Amino acid sequence: MLSACAILAFDVGGLRAAPKQPTAKEPPAPATAKPNPLDLKRELPSPYSANAEGARPATANPDADAAYGAYQRGRYVTAFREATKRIEANPKDAAAMTLLGELYNQGLGVKQDPKRAHEWYRLAAAQNDANAMASLGLMAMDGRGQPKDEKAGRAWLEQAARKGQPSASYNLALIQLAGSKPEDLAAAVANFRTAAEAEVPAAQYALGVLYLQGKGVPRDTTQAAQWFRRAADNGDLGAEVEFAIRLFNGDGVPKDEARAARYFLHAAQRGNAIAQNRIAKLYVAGRGVSKNLVEAAAWNLAAASQGRADAGLDQATAGLNPDERRRAEALAADRANLSQ
Known part of the structure; x- marks a missing residue:
């Protein structure tokens, strides 16, 4: 995972039994499951994972796309070869460019090379590929393959988020959450929701916290519990514990x-x-x-x-x-x- 920039963190108090007692260490009283910072790039799907925009579901026929199918099966050398063939056949194949960028970025099947990754992502972004834009945003924020440039990183994330790209929406929401303008919070909630509806568990956890706090949305323990459940069932460890606390106390969900x-x-x-x-x-x-x-x-x-x-x-x-x-x-x- 790339280095993270902590924006917000919460902790949990002791296990509570009814009648409920406030346990949070900072108002307005979230009872969150663990020190669980909402960090940039926290547990986000890669552009070619099953949950990312534009990627085929895991049940798709891999024969329909040899490059993607090989990537999903962990055959990265084959994925590189097949993506290269696609670009040779169609120099404007943005999805294949993004896949090559991902392989170079992670060092899968090829030697890790952030600069080459950046080049492929830029080519794909020029073809309007939202996944490539999201990756460029994170690379600019981190200074990978290019000089660090948070302003440019945010601009890339904004472009990708406008297209509904889930990881870009989530990371942009974290930036907006730290903003000082009233409209920043509303924008953050909207972007968290976009990512959450796309089953990004970190975004689902974040929405649960906001509903629990009543921050940017009306305080609603039922909504909070629902989002914690979805995040938990998608593998978010903090949300798993938080939802268990909701269940134990009957807080927003039947006891x-x-x-x-x-x-x-x-x-x-x-x-x-x-x-x-x-x-x-x-x-x-x-x-x-x-x-x-x-x-x-x-x-x-x-x-x-x-x-x-x-x-x-x-x-x-x-x-x-x-x-x-x-x-x-x-x-x-x-x-x-x-x-x-």
Whole structure:
């Protein structure tokens, strides 16, 4: 992932049980899942991923486009060769130019070369390719393949966003969110929504936070929960924990402790320390899962190994016998390996 420019960050308080208590560390009180900065280029699709504008869905017949099909299957040398053939046959094939730019940019099938990537993206952008414009915007922001130029980067992102390109819309929204003009916030919300509707999970998470805060939109915990769910189901780890908190408290979504526990457990298995801490608490209390102090201790140890110690959980699991303690430690070690 390219270097990120942090714009906004939130943290989460403790797991809350009804009646709800405010837990956020900064008003207006988001209860977000983890330190989860809304960063430029955070978890965005590449121009040729299944979620990017202009890319065929993953179920498309790869024979219909040999270059794209090879890229999707990880056969990057073949993708390079087939894209080159396409350009030889049609010197204005913008999609093939963008694909070559992507291969050079990431160093897939060819030696990584940001300058060559920039050249191919520029050629594709001249043919009005929105994906190439989005990539040029990020490269200008980072100074990859060219001198760093944030003004030019924003201009490229604006061009791509006007065409509805999802990653450009998301990154432009982050820039607008930091703006000082009232209209910047409205524009940021609109661009987050464009990206969110295109299933960019980082944008869905961002919209959830804005609805939770009532920032740029009316405060609406139901909308917040819906966007956190979509982001979670698209793989956003922070949103997964945030949605679990909504479920556990019945905040914007019907209360369902068992379902909340499943989300916490899945996020814990993916290595999220907050989720590991929360599922440990549920195992201690027998809320959403059967009470199990060995599991509680194991998840508590896993969270503590990532710097999230919890004296209350230590005390709650202090009565384990030596055999149970060994089992918990073994489970914690295994989970630490899985989350790396």
